[in-house]
Amino acid sequence: MSTRTRMVVGCGYVGRPLAAAWQLAGDKVFATTRQQGRARQFENAGWLPILADVTKPETLRHLPEADTVVFAVGYDPKGEATREQVYAEGLKNVLENLPESTRRLVFVSTTGVYGDAAGQTVDENTPCDPARPGGKAFVEAESYLRNHPIWSQRSVILRMAGIYGPDRIPRSADIQAGKPIPAPGGGALNLIHVDDCVAAIRLAADAEVVSPVYIVSDGTPVDRRDYYREVARLLNAPEPTFEEPDPDSPAGRRSQSDRKMSNQKLVDELGFQPLHGSYREGLAAILTGDES
Numbered sequence: 492m493s494t495r496t497r498m499v500v501g502c503g504y505v506g507r508p509l510a511a512a513w514q515l516a517g518d519k520v521f522a523t524t525r526q527q528g529r530a531r532q533f534e535n536a537g538w539l540p541i542l543a544d545v546t547k548p549e550t551l552r553h554l555p556e557a558d559t560v561v562f563a564v565g566y567d568p569k570g571e572a573t574r575e576q577v578y579a580e581g582l583k584n585v586l587e588n589l590p591e592s593t594r595r596l597v598f599v600s601t602t603g604v605y606g607d608a609a610g611q612t613v614d615e616n617t618p619c620d621p622a623r624p625g626g627k628a629f630v631e632a633e634s635y636l637r638n639h640p641i642w643s644q645r646s647v648i649l650r651m652a653g654i655y656g657p658d659r660i661p662r663s664a665d666i667q668a669g670k671p672i673p674a675p676g677g678g679a680l681n682l683i684h685v686d687d688c689v690a691a692i693r694l695a696a697d698a699e700v701v702s703p704v705y706i707v708s709d710g711t712p713v714d715r716r717d718y719y720r721e722v723a724r725l726l727n728a729p730e731p732t733f734e735e736p737d738p739d740s741p742a743g744r745r746s747q748s749d750r751k752m753s754n755q756k757l758v759d760e761l762g763f764q765p766l767h768g769s770y771r772e773g774l775a776a777i778l779t780g781d782e783s
């Protein structure tokens with residue numbers, strides 16, 4: 492495949508390995524950041540840094556031409572901007588300044604747009620009904636993109652399940668310390684390893700034809716408590732104990748979700764085959780170095 496120019500808007504937990512994978516493949520990679528220090532890190536990695544903030548349109552006025560643009564901006568709860576300003580208005584600001592020569596825009600969204608339907612199998616045709624602010628902001632961003640007269644025809648939305656990977660194993664420290672885990676019995680976790688997030692984005696970026704929306708998950712939902720038990724086993728930690736979470740806490744609000752995400756459309760249309768077919772393989776690769 493010939494060299495292409497890529498731009499990753501938001502080089503965080505997903506964006507950085509994505510940029511690295513494209514750079515390794517010989518592509519020209521632009522990467523945005525709000526921080527001068529991080530821009531130097533990007534330059535050292537062989538990327539072309541762009542100092543830009545999606546909530547400040549004046550910083551986006553000279554975006555370069557790129558074959559592929561990926562919007563993978565994360566939300567900083569310690570920052571001043573709201574989720575709506577980051578996801579919905581941020582996407583709008585980027586699109587208003589993006590050169591129209593861009594062939595494909597990939598918008599990294601979330602399965603949080605579906606809400607907390609209990610026991611339901613969810614696919615791309617399931618209506619969105621978000622319960623939390625993040626999901627609502629992503630629905631607004633998706634709606635703007637899908638109704639845009641230009642970018643709706645050149646974009647694909649990837650709704651990511653819960654992303655995990657190196658340095659992102661929730662509650663691992665608590666499990667090692669023997670602390671009770673706030674997790675109710677029952678309820679499905681839908682997960683995707685960060686490496687497989689990157690693979691899905693690359694497939695969606697380069698496919699000749701894409702559907703407007705895909706769910707990205709490993710296709711094997713797991714009971715929350717079974718997930719934490721496997722973390723404990725791989726860490727050689729004691730069997731975890733559990734407690735009911737405070738219903739008003741973040742853990743309590745997440746625990747209300749019991750959906751099973753289907754990745755069948757991504758598999759059928761784009762040939763997606765996750766390297767980590769379930770949480771067991773993914774956790775083993777991270778916690779024991781076993782890539783088999």
